[in-house]
Amino acid sequence: MTLSRRNLILLLTAFSISMILGAWVFQYVFGYPPCKLCYYQRYPHWAAAGFGLLALGISGSIFPYLAALSAAITGIIGVFHSGVERKLWEGPSTCTSSSIDGLSADELFDQIMSAPMVRCDEIPWEMLGVTMANLNAIFSLGAAVLWIIVARMTTR
Structure with missing residues (x-):
């Protein structure tokens, strides 16, 4: 059984x-x-869902390609976030800890007081070593591939 273009669009839109x-x-x-x-990983999902809805109503391949781009962007952010969580690289200074070497007591106090409540470099939830950022990266990059397949279905 093969899925129709419309059903794939519905499925991928529902995914986001x-x-x-x-x-x-x-x-x-x-x-x-x-x-x-x-939060940054959520925004492209909104875009992918919107492009998916547009693809349902408007024929052509531009909207599935834009949805693919959106899914790929959230997947890439998920990969980046996964690396930040695992301390492979530093994340944005606004949501990761930084070195306190050489800071005065006042500078350290200022750093503590300006620190975000939720840090990007800590893993809040994981199951079997897989975090939410990992899941988003894997599933979203897979969705991006499927969106490209949908877009190519419209150009044949």
């Missing part, structure tokens, strides 16, 4: 919406507040 809903469940039901990079 479910990723946002899942993030909200972790945030509002389970009490895991998002960090700055978590």
